Amino acid sequence: MNLPLASIALCGLLFMAWSGPLRAENADRDKPIHLESDRVLVDDALQTSVFEGKVELTQGTLRIQAEKIVLTQDKLGNKHCTATGKLASFRQKHEGTDEFMEGYGERIEYDTRAETVDFFGQARVKREQDDVQGDHIAYSTHTEVFRVSGDAGDGNDPGKGRVHAVIQPKSREQTALPAQKDTPLTIQTSPTLSKPKP
Template sequence: MDRIASWLLAAGLALAPVAAAAQDGEGRLTGLKLSGDQPIQIESDRFEVDETRGVGIFTGNVSVVQGPTLLKSARMTVHYDRDAGSATTGSAAIQRLEVEGGVYVRSESQVATGERGTFDMQTEVLTLSGKEVVLTEGENVVVGCRLTVQMATGQAKLESCKGEGSGGRVRMLLTPGSENRQ
């Protein structure tokens, strides 16, 4: 399950590259590092497995920790490759993760929040979405409704909240010198 690290660390984004490219809504993310060598601890109120569908569902106060990265949500669905091991024991290859219900991701000094998120292991694409996706690093804040990250290339795109009362724009607050106060 160390591929969960890819999703977790992608969501704990370094905001400087996103901020630098906010005018066109796209940017290149740098500094993404995977912690595949560190153990992953998953806790929830309940865990169900459906081997016939290749699905594992964690519900209720889901908490996933790997190194300095923390993911919290109400529900996490893990889609496994049914032909490559057992979902019950965690030995199956993960195809896709889906989280929903107050998604919160913290990695070192960055925090990302949204209503739901997905990470496709084959394409290495992370998507975090909701009425308000908020990325913060210290005093700097970027707000939109859909964040898509191409992990292989480091390309990221934050889309506005068209029709959500925001005027259809990505919003950003940058505080000069804030990187020196962290």
């Protein structure tokens, strides 16, 4: 395995470990999608809508902001959203916590059927103070797996094409085991045990 691939794989594993408790808010799937923009073009025949100008898409706790969002729907009602802009943004609350995952990219693809979010170009995902950056970040809300890759780079910039991750240590209070009580054990005879034979 060559060194750049090993680095990408290691960062991917670290990020997957970091993302263990992440799970998109389950109730979001059943909520309607709301969109606001400066203008919209709707093509009912193709089941496509193009929203432009300060677009904001919300579905429960999920929020995507971009300059342009193209929303398509298949015959089964599954939706696919492509958000573009200088940097489009994504934010969603995680199930059972008050934590939010935030992501950015020149393009964001959100697919309700596949339950995936992909960030392309200057891709970045943050949770609290943890942060990962690359050229492409793929996140499955179903399997809770992140896949991060850098771009090919041009060979002139040694840092280009690599994945960058910052994973903050957990505080000792979060990882400490419950304190043991300092009470001594007492030994008692059991009434159910038979007496030893002489």
